[in-house]
Amino acid sequence: MRIVLNGDCxxxxxxxxxxxxxxxxxxxxxxxxxxxxxxxxPKGNYEKQLLSDGDKIEIVHFVGGx
Amino acid sequence: xxxxxxxxxxxxxxxxxxxMVGTGKxxxxxxxxxxxxxxxxxxITVAVRRVNLDRSKESLLDYxxxxxxxxxxNTAGCYTADDAVRTCRLAREVGMSDFVKLEVxxxxxxxxxxNEELLKAAKILVAEGFTVLPYCSDDVIVCKKLExxxxxxxxxxxxxxxxxxxxxxxxxxxxxLENVTVPVIVDAGVGSxxxxxxxxxxxxAGVLMNTAIAGxxxxxxxxxxxxxxxxxxxxSFKAGRIPRKLYANASSPLDGMxx
Numbered sequence: 380m381r382i383v384l385n386g387d388c389x390x391x392x393x394x395x396x397x398x399x400x401x402x403x404x405x406x407x408x409x410x411x412x413x414x415x416x417x418x419x420x421p422k423g424n425y426e427k428q429l430l431s432d433g434d435k436i437e438i439v440h441f442v443g444g445x
Numbered sequence: 446x447x448x449x450x451x452x453x454x455x456x457x458x459x460x461x462x463x464x465m466v467g468t469g470k471x472x473x474x475x476x477x478x479x480x481x482x483x484x485x486x487x488x489i490t491v492a493v494r495r496v497n498l499d500r501s502k503e504s505l506l507d508y509x510x511x512x513x514x515x516x517x518x519n520t521a522g523c524y525t526a527d528d529a530v531r532t533c534r535l536a537r538e539v540g541m542s543d544f545v546k547l548e549v550x551x552x553x554x555x556x557x558x559x560n561e562e563l564l565k566a567a568k569i570l571v572a573e574g575f576t577v578l579p580y581c582s583d584d585v586i587v588c589k590k591l592e593x594x595x596x597x598x599x600x601x602x603x604x605x606x607x608x609x610x611x612x613x614x615x616x617x618x619x620x621x622l623e624n625v626t627v628p629v630i631v632d633a634g635v636g637s638x639x640x641x642x643x644x645x646x647x648x649x650a651g652v653l654m655n656t657a658i659a660g661x662x663x664x665x666x667x668x669x670x671x672x673x674x675x676x677x678x679x680x681s682f683k684a685g686r687i688p689r690k691l692y693a694n695a696s697s698p699l700d701g702m703x704x
Binding site: 384385386387404406409410411412413414417419421422437438439440441442443444445 | 467468469470471474477490491492493494495496498504505506516518519521531534535536538539540541606607654655656
């Protein structure tokens with residue numbers, strides 16, 4: 380299936396959760412926040428939150444800023 | 446009064462340093478970390494951005510001792526209340542702080558705040574339990590409205606962001622200081638150490654800056670200058686300056702002059 384990840388279309392396997400997506404990307408869950416179709420996914424839900432075809436995912440973190 | 450007795454309290458948390466520092470525009474993460482260390486700042490701002498999926502996973506936070514600092518995520522780049530609120534919710538979900546530096550910009554050229562959208566966002570965020578520190582115009586009416594909404598501080602600009610023009614309207618800052626009870630922190634506009642000292646001598650609770658340090662030829666030296674200027678300005682304010690007089694008033698006694 381295809382999802383829109385941080386603005387880019389990407390292919391993922393079926394039955395992909397937020398947790399598996401982060402693992403595939405090599406991103407530590409500790410210092411990021413994830414939005415699924417403009418709603419926050421609480422960290423406690425990463426394992427059970429399944430992604431669907433066409434979902435829009437945003438993964439953000441802190442960068443330098445004023 | 447010693448520095449340690451003169452605490453800054455924001456959102457129920459105590460801070461010793463009254464200098465808040467941004468983490469953008471440095472040459473490297475090492476330089477950022479060193480400047481923060483030398484500045485003595487306890488509150489540091491960060492921005493919320495998409496994780497870069499292509500490049501190195503190296504992050505600013507890998508270079509910073511997170512136990513030493515209170516992170517103050519900002520909503521830089523947001524032009525609507527909705528975008529700012531969304532950014533704050535993401536920032537809180539990252540999980541390090543419920544402090545947010547709320548900025549809702551009105552215009553790319555001036556980066557002046559859109560106060561209407563700012564008030565709208567502040568109301569929502571306070572209701573959701575955020576500790577809101579809003580970047581706002583140096584306008585006492587807006588500051589009072591932000592205080593009434595429950596913001597933990599108000600952060601009027603001294604001059605446009607990154608301009609280095611200093612405190613352009615010290616009288617407006619004084620009026621704000623006389624009319625709000627939450628901490629007043631000058632955010633944006635400081636260019637040099639004397640600007641920071643002026644803000645503190647006016648009676649501000651603190652100063653927040655980024656470009657003045659990061660953009661200096663020697664950011665580490667400027668970080669130290671800003672630290673000292675904020676301390677000096679605060680002490681000068683607490684000490685109570687002499688009144689300004691137009692004519693001289695001799696410091697040495699007139700009696701006992703040699704004939």
